[in-house]
Amino acid sequence: MDVVLVRWPEESSHLEELRASGTPRLLLVGPDASPPASHDPLEDWIRLPADDRDVRARVATLEARAGDAVTLPTLDNDGLLRFRDAWVALSPVERELAGALVERYGAVVGRNVMVHRAWPDGAPTRNALDVHILRLRRRISSLGLEVRTVRSRGYLLQSANGNT
Amino acid sequence: MDVVLVRWPEESSHLEELRASGTPRLLLVGPDASPPASHDPLEDWIRLPADDRDVRARVATLEARAGDAVTLPTLDNDGLLRFRDAWVALSPVERELAGALVERYGAVVGRNVMVHRAWPDGAPTRNALDVHILRLRRRISSLGLEVRTVRSRGYLLQSANGNT
């Protein structure tokens, strides 16, 4: 989601609806104005005049927070895994594995559950799942997604930078 | 909880443990340094030289956020210990120990209670609990949690930087 720049306090009327809709926003505080008192993580402010890089850094931070809060990966009907405006094509087996992980995004999916999903009539080898998880990991790394192992319990899909 | 001021990038070594313990912090960015890229809501930065009121405003915001974030640790069904949007996987024994501690978060849990919980049919060695407590301590330190000893009474789970 894009960060909206708002002059403070000149455009403060506009601010209410941005707050209500959860839009990330950066307030440009005039040289003599006092900064706003909101502690919403999706709101930030900077004192004018400001270095352009500083503005961009704060915008980037707000964008990242908004992305953390909202984005869920989805697996569409064509077998494409989408996440944050990017996507990758998955092979059939990977599709099933990713499907199980996406349905329980951020939670652990048992190894046996995933084996059953990818090979309903029984797993080919005990190691097969490991290998496909490895291949899935490499594919989705470009999306900023990662599969984390929870030893003796299963696997967990999450955003690569941080948690959920 | 109090906001810690950190010079950036001079004191960046100290920063890691502040992040881990969930301590709110304001980075004082030198005139020529580039701002940090964290999107933790409990971290903020300001460019030096800065107006004193601006510093106080940011400190106040961080304090307010820290006050909002009185989260309790939870042990979910997958054996993951979650705290403040981070998590770690626990081994089976650690899971039982952490479960006992989480249920009485901030209060003392007797050693015998924990032994009975982890090994209902009797402890393997008298030392076993100590070793597992040590391992649990190391694991949860990354979450900003700590296990404190109350001599001859038991153990107590709390947030690493002081409160509750």
Add this chain to the structure above:
DNA sequence: ATGGTTGCTTCACCCGAGCGAAACAATCGA
């Protein structure tokens, strides 16, 4: 105080199981 005792922490080691990763072979489809 002194020395001993108790309670707790920490380290080092072992074993077995779980898992990761590479390498290779076989198959399938455009």
Add this chain to the structure above:
DNA sequence: TCGATTGTTTCGCTCGGGTGAAGCAACCAT
């Protein structure tokens, strides 16, 4: 024919859990 997909094997690392032992530190009883 060529690349993509999948199955299989093998090697080795990491982790979990038990054990022994050394080291502190607080407490107790002379």
